[in-house]
Amino acid sequence: GQQLNQSPQSMFIQEGEDVSMNCTSSSIFNTWLWYKQDPGEGPVLLIALYKAGELTSNGRLTAQFGITRKDSFLNISASIPSDVGIYFCAGHHAGGTSYGKLTFGQGTILTVHP
Amino acid sequence: SAVISQKPSRDICQRGTSLTIQCQVDSQVTMMFWYRQQPGQSLTLIATANQGSEATYESGFVIDKFPISRPNLTFSTLTVSNMSPEDSSIYLCSVGSGGYEQYFGPGTRLTVT
DSSP states (O other), X not given: OOOEXXXXXXXXXXXXXXXXXXXXXSSOEEEEEEEEEOTTSOOEEEEEEOXXXXXXEETTEXXXXXXXXXXXXXXXXXXXXXXXXXXXXXXXXXXXXXXXOOEEOOOEEEEEEO | OOXXXXXXXXXXXXXXXXXXXXXXXXXXOSEEEEEXXXXXXXXXXXXXXXXXXXXXXXXXXXXXXXXXXXXXXXXXEEEEOSOOGGGOEEEEEEEEOSSSOOEEOOOEEEEEO
């Protein structure tokens, strides 16, 4: 099945620093989604991307849908302590037979030191 | 986005027993999904809950182990049957309407002893 490679696995940064993480796939996706999961909670949708090359912002978060449709990145600017959590990319495979089915990356654990 | 609740929020169960998890949405939704998240891992789709018909299971998951009901467009249940310690996970329901965006419930934290 389709797999997403998400990197890095974990990041330890100082408050105020910028963060970048990305996901790559060997196959084409027609949708990329970025989620954040806090401890003890379900994932929360941060940004949705539907078009190749699309660049979308949500506050300090910016995500892009790669031109090849096989990758996406998420940037967080000026990190703050509440950015701590696990970030997941997810994609919907183009041409897939299971409508609505998402594939998830392995997650990036973000730690922000005050 | 829809408000999604799950019951129970957590449970500790004995090996060999079964637990039914409920997912309730505050509005009608087209798609409902059930995921498993093992400790320290990503999300794995168990099945798509279809309203009025049998659920569609992913490879590695079977109806006898994870029976699913979806009697209407706002409610679904997932049962974890004949549990073993390997079933200790977070079980999450999610909903989608129209596009590919999915919104998740808070999860049910299951520990099997």
